[in-house]
Amino acid sequence: MxxxxxxxxxxxxxxxxxxxxxxxxxxxxxxxxxxxxxxIDDALGYSPQADVRPAGAAKLSLDEISRAALADHPGNVMLYMGWDKDEPWMVSTFTNKTVTSDPQTTVVKALDAYTAKPVGLLGTGPMLVMxxxxxxxxxxxxxxxxxxxxxxxxxxxxxxxxxxxxxxxxxxxxxxxxxxxxxxxxxxxxxxxxxxxxxxxxxxxxxxxxxxAYAELLLGVWQRNELTAIAAPYAGQPTPTTLASLDTVLGNAMKATPGMEPAFIAFPGTPFTSTHHFAVFLRGDTPLTSRLVKPVLLDGETGAVSSTSDLPVCLKAVLVSQPLHFGDYGGMPLKIIWALLTVFTIIVLGxxxxxxxxxxxxxxxxxxxxxxxxxxxxxxx
Structure with a gap:
């Protein structure tokens, strides 16, 4: 037997x-x-570099940064605006023809938060191919x-x-x-x-x-359940054509979640929110909570808070697993260990x-x- x-x-x-x-x-x-x-991006010159700014300069408003991101692409709309926790001086912007356009045609820019000047195109270079x-x-x-x-x-x-x-x-x-x-x-x-x-x-x-690999399926479940319930009062209404001020939206979201900082804003109609709402995703400041985000949904026209809730466990697992997959939790020592284990796995497969x-x-x-x-x-x- x-x-x-x-x-x-x-x-x-x-x-x-x-x-x-x-x-x-x-x-x-x-x-x-x-x-x-x-x-590798740093060594090849693909990483954004901070712009020279005068001492004591203040950050521009989010609306100014949004207009700067769209200036070179007339007819485009904003999809997302995000912040890197390791680069607080930089704002990432994502624009496309419409919110439903092919994601591969999305223009991703890095802008200086103090001057709104482009400091690089994100998602370019050999690492994107990889x-x-x-x-x-x-x-x-x-x-x-x-x-x-x-x-x-x-x-x-x-x-x-x-x-x-x-x-x-x-x-x-x-x-x-x-x-x-x-x-x-x-x-x-x-x-x-x-x-x-x-x-x-x-x-x-x-x-x-x-x-x-199946994160989109899990996101779809969240959209069909929680987002559909939140957006039910707005069913049948068109996507707002006049949007609330981004500074108002972010300010209201941060008041609703004290002690957290913004990770990214999803504009109405994008996959991370409903057709009528902004979604502001905020994160904590510890190694673990900085990987987890809390969504706040706000009315697209007024910027008023509509809902605050935690993500389902499956999406939290996706967010935690992404840096773990590439060994991003422990700095260079963990990356070296991850690389050695990858080489060992190649030998096992061969x-x-x-x-x-x-x-x-x-x-x-x-x-x-x-x-x-x-x-x-x-x-x-």
Whole structure:
């Protein structure tokens, strides 16, 4: 019975690994530079740089910054306005032809909060290429869902590998590498060792990757439930054409959530709010609460607070998992650890593919027949 169970788990491990290997290699190879995307952007000159300003200068109003963002793109509308907690002098703006236009045509700018001068275009450079390959392979939402599926298959491969590890290595010392055996056995020992070393990390990164891949689905559930209930009194009404002052909107939102700072503002009609409301998302000031946001919905025409509520647990999990996926919680030491574990995972994936090919070749190779064996076979006929 145990032998049969082991064979079943072996089949599961073999095929889930084979199905996901190519895509997991792509994720690892693109994810490795993304761990250091801030540092790479800085080195290549793609990071926004603070503008020179006179001493004692005051920040401009949000409405002035909004007008500056739209000045070079007549006919566009604002979608989002956001703030980086590490760059308080900078405001990020997102504009497009309409709130329902193709997201790939969105213009993302970084503006100086004191002068409203552009200090760089966000989402450009080689790291953007790596990010698109990593998240959706330039296939949009279907690509994200497919990569999420591959991440789920990879997690099954990890679990099945853990189940198989003990039966296949119980007679060996932990971390034993049989150097005097064949090359295939040598690679098998390294495959098992690095697989065990990275198992917890791989489950964490794989799980967070799957969660992020289906973030749009979770956001859709929140829209259909909570946002629909909040926007019910405005059902049938058109999107406001005259919007409240952004400074009024942000001021009212911060009064409703004391002790928090703004993360971003979503304009009416965007996916993070209803067609009639601004949504101001605010965050805390600790390493954990700075990753979690609290939405405040405000009337698009008056700026009055309509609702304050917490995000559902599933969306909170997405927000917490995003920096964990790339090791952004612990500074450079954690990034280096994440990078080393990624390299180990690449070796595990490559060695697993080699072991499968080597085993198939061995199975197809005809058995050698010695003269003695041939004679015995002749006598036995």
């Amino acid at each position: 145990q032998a049969r169970t082991a064979r079943i788990w072996s089949v599961i491990h073999t095929w889930t690994s084979l199905i996901s290997t190519v895509f997991l290699l792509l994720l690892c190879l693109t994810g490795l530079p993304l761990i250091f995307h801030h540092e 990010l698109r390959l990593h998240t959706d392979m330039y296939l949009g939402l279907p690509g994200k869902w497919f990569m999420g599926l591959m991440g789920f298959v990879f997690m099954i491969a990890i679990v099945s590998g853990v189940v198989l590890y003990w039966p296949f290595t119980r007679r060996l010392d932990f971390a034993a590498i049989r150097r005097k055996k064949s090359r295939r056995v040598w690679w098998l020992d390294w495959h098992n060792l690095l697989g065990v070393v990275t198992v917890v990390w791989a489950l964490v990164v794989g799980g967070t990757g799957v969660l992020n 060695s697993g593919l080699y072991l499968y090919i080597a085993r198939r070749r061995k199975q197809r190779r005809p058995a050698r027949v010695t003269p003695d064996a041939a004679g015995i076979a002749q006598v036995s006929r």
